[in-house]
Amino acid sequence: MIGLLLVSIALGFAPTAPATLQAAIAAEKAGQTQSAVKQLREILRASPAPEIAGQARLELVRIHQRRGEWWESAEQLRELRKLAPQDSEYAYQLGVAYQNLSKWAFERMRAIAPESGRTQQMLGEQYSIGGAADKAIAAYGKAIAADPQLAGSHLALSVLYLRAGKRDEAKSEIDKELGIAPESAVAKQVRQAIVGGTP
Amino acid sequence: MIVKVLAAVWLCFALAAAASELETCATAVNRGEFASAARLAHGYVRLHPASVPARILLARAYMGLDNGTGALAELREAIRREPGNLEALYYISKLAGVLSQMEFASVAETAPDSARTHQIQAEALQAHGDASGAEKEYLAALERRPETVAVMNALGDLMRLQKDYESALGWFAKALQRDPENYDALYGTGACYRIARSQREALPMFRRALKADPSSMAAKMATGESLLMTGDPQHALPLLEEAAKADPNLRRLQFLLGRAYRDLGRTEEARKAFKRVRVLTELEESDPVATEDQ
Numbered sequence: 001m002i003g004l005l006l007v008s009i010a011l012g013f014a015p016t017a018p019a020t021l022q023a024a025i026a027a028e029k030a031g032q033t034q035s036a037v038k039q040l041r042e043i044l045r046a047s048p049a050p051e052i053a054g055q056a057r058l059e060l061v062r063i064h065q066r067r068g069e070w071w072e073s074a075e076q077l078r079e080l081r082k083l084a085p086q087d088s089e090y091a092y093q094l095g096v097a098y099q100n101l102s103k104w105a106f107e108r109m110r111a112i113a114p115e116s117g118r119t120q121q122m123l124g125e126q127y128s129i130g131g132a133a134d135k136a137i138a139a140y141g142k143a144i145a146a147d148p149q150l151a152g153s154h155l156a157l158s159v160l161y162l163r164a165g166k167r168d169e170a171k172s173e174i175d176k177e178l179g180i181a182p183e184s185a186v187a188k189q190v191r192q193a194i195v196g197g198t199p
Numbered sequence: 200m201i202v203k204v205l206a207a208v209w210l211c212f213a214l215a216a217a218a219s220e221l222e223t224c225a226t227a228v229n230r231g232e233f234a235s236a237a238r239l240a241h242g243y244v245r246l247h248p249a250s251v252p253a254r255i256l257l258a259r260a261y262m263g264l265d266n267g268t269g270a271l272a273e274l275r276e277a278i279r280r281e282p283g284n285l286e287a288l289y290y291i292s293k294l295a296g297v298l299s300q301m302e303f304a305s306v307a308e309t310a311p312d313s314a315r316t317h318q319i320q321a322e323a324l325q326a327h328g329d330a331s332g333a334e335k336e337y338l339a340a341l342e343r344r345p346e347t348v349a350v351m352n353a354l355g356d357l358m359r360l361q362k363d364y365e366s367a368l369g370w371f372a373k374a375l376q377r378d379p380e381n382y383d384a385l386y387g388t389g390a391c392y393r394i395a396r397s398q399r400e401a402l403p404m405f406r407r408a409l410k411a412d413p414s415s416m417a418a419k420m421a422t423g424e425s426l427l428m429t430g431d432p433q434h435a436l437p438l439l440e441e442a443a444k445a446d447p448n449l450r451r452l453q454f455l456l457g458r459a460y461r462d463l464g465r466t467e468e469a470r471k472a473f474k475r476v477r478v479l480t481e482l483e484e485s486d487p488v489a490t491e492d493q
Contacts, residue, residue: 068414071275078268088310092319095302102295105288114448118289125293131327151229185231 017048021056033063054083061093070101117147124156133160151181158190170194224256233263244273251277255286258294267298314344321353330361348374352383359387364395382411386418393421398428416442424455432462450479 024039036059043056057076064073077094084090106126109119124139137160143153154177161170171194177187220243227236240257247253254277261270271294277287303319310316321336334357340350355370368391374384389404402425409418423438436459443452457472 074271086309088306088313088315091302091305091309092315095299095306095319098295098299098302102292102299105292105295108283109285109288109292111446112283112288113285116285118285122289122292181229183226183229185229 017043017046017052017056021052021059024056025059028059028063033067037063050083054080057083065093065097068100068104070097070104073097074101115142115146117143117150117153120146121150121153121156124153128156128160133164136160149180151177151184153177154180155184155187155190158187158194162190162194167194221250221252221256224253224260228256228259228263231263233260236260237264249280251281251284251287254280255284255290258290262290262294267294267301270294271298312343314340314347314350317343318347318350318353321350325353325357330357333357346377348378348381348384351377352381352387355384355387359391362394364391367391368395380407380411382408382415382418385411386415386421389421389425393425398425401425402429416445420449420452420455423459427455427459427462432459435459436463447475448479450476453479 020039020043024036024043027033027039028036040056040060040063044053047053048056057080060076061073061080064070064076074094074097077090077097080087080090081094106122109116109122113119120139120143124136124143127133127136127139137157140153140157140160143150154173158170158173158177161167161173171191174187174191174194177184178191181187220239224236224239224243227233227239237257237260240253240260243253244250244257254273258270258273258277261267261273271291274287274291274294277284278291281287306313306319307316317336317340321333321340324336325333334354337350337354337357341347341354344350351370351374355367355374358364358367358370368388371384371388371391374381375388378384385404385408389401389408392404393401402422405418405422405425409415409422412418419438420442423435423442426432426435426438435455439452439456439459443449443456446452453472453475457469457476460466460469460472
C-alpha cells in the first residue's frame with residue numbers, strides 16, 4: 001500500500017484522502033507509527049469529507065490511547081464528538097481520556113513534590129470524593145503544614161467538618177481560610193452557610 | 200551610565216506593573232468576577248505569552264465561565280512551557296476530573312441503559328468500596344455487550360481484590376480467549392497465580408504482560424520480582440532498577456532491589472537499598488495517610 005502511494009506521488013498524482021488513509025493504516029500495522037500519525041494529520045489538514053475525517057481521527061485516537069498520549073487523544077475525541085454529538089461511545093472514550101489525563105497530572109505531582117501543599121491538597125480531594133473523610137482531613141492537615149499560606153485547605157476542612165455536623169470546627173477553619181484569602185467568594189459563601197445571618 | 204540606570208528603573212516599574220496586573224487578576228478570580236478576570240488575563244497573555252502564572256489565571260477564569268475546553272488549552276500551554284509546574288498540574292488534574300464526569304454524565308443521559316452506562320456506574324460503585332453493587336453493574340454491562348474485554352478484566356480485578364482468585368482467573372481467561380495479548384488480562388492472571396499458585400507459574404504471564412506493554416512499570420516490577428523469587432537475580436535486577444528509577448519511593452521495590460543486589464554479591468548497593476527501605480518505612484509510620492495507602 002505504501003509502495004503504491006509512493007509510486008503515485010512519483011508519477012505526479014496527488015494521493016486521494018482515502019488512499020492516504022489506507023496507507024496510514026497500513027503504516028500503523030507495520031509498526032511505523034510516526035509515519036502513520038504524520039499521514040493522518042495531513043489528511044485532516046486538507047479538510048476531507050466528514051466520514052474520512054472521522055476515520056482518520058479514530059485511527060489517531062487508537063494510536064494516542066495505546067501510547068498513553070491523553071492530551072492528543074482528548075483533542076481528537078472532542079472533534080469526533082462534534083462530528084457525532086449523539087454517539088455515546090465517543091463521550092465515553094472522551095471521559096476515559098480526561099480521566100487518564102487527570103491521573104497523569106496527579107501522578108506527576110506525586111513524583112515531583114509528594115510532600116508539597118498542592119499534592120497533599122489533591123490527595124485530600126481524592127479521599128474526599130471517595131468518601132474517606134478521615135484520610136482527607138489528614139491530607140489537608142499535611143497540606144497546611146507544608147504551606148500554611150496556600151488557599152483552599154482550610155476551606156476544604158471547613159466543608160468536611162460542616163458535613164460531619166461539627167459547626168465550631170467548620171467555623172474555625174473557614175475563618176482561617178478567610179485570613180489567607182479574604183476575597184474568596186466561595187469561602188464567604190461557606191461562612192454564610194455556617195453562621196447563617198450572623199456576620 | 201545614565202541610560203543603564205534608566206533602563207533598570209524602567210525594568211523595575213515594568214515588573215511591578217506586571218505583578219500588580221496579575222494580582223488584580225488573581226483577586227478578580229477569587230472574588231468570582233470571572234469575565235473581568237478573563238479579560239485581564241487574556242490581555243496579559245497576549246503581551247506576555249511566556250507567562251505561566253497568567254495562563255493559569257486565565258484557565259481559572261475560563262473554568263469560572265464554564266469554558267472547560269478553553270481552560271484546558273491554557274493549562275496545556277502552561278505545562279508545555281513549564282513541565283514541572285505544580286499549579287498547572289493541580290488544575291489539570293482537577294479540571295480533567297470534572298470534564299471526565301461531565302462526559303460520563305452525558306453517556307448516561309443519551310444511553311441510560313447501555314453497556315457503557317452500566318460500566319460507568321460499576322466503576323463509581325467500585326471506587327466507593329461497594330463490590331457487590333459494582334459486580335451487578337459490570338454483569339449488566341456484559342449482558343448488553345457480551346464481548347467487552349475491558350468489563351471482563353474489570354470483573355477479574357474486582358474478584359482478585361476480594362481474594363477470590365479462581366473466579367478472577369475465570370474472567371481473565373475469558374478476556375484472553377478474545378484478546379490473547381491483552382495486557383490487563385495477562386497481568387491480572389500473573390497476579391492471581393503469584394498468590395494462589397506460585398511465582399514460577401506467574402512469571403510467564405508477567406513476561407507476556409511486559410511484552411504487551413513494554414512501558415508498564417507494574418509489569419517490570421512483577422516480572423523482576425518473579426525472576427528474583429525463582430532464583431534469577433541476574434535478569435531480575437535490570438527490571439527492578441528500571442522500575443525503581445521511575446518510582447524511588449516504593450518500599451517493596453527497594454526491598455526487592457536490595458535482595459537482588461545481595462544475591463548477586465553487590466553488598467554495598469544492597470546496603471543502600473535496605474537503608475532506603477528503612478527510611479521509607481519510618482516515613483510511612485509517621486504518616487497515617489501513607490501507611491494506609493500501602
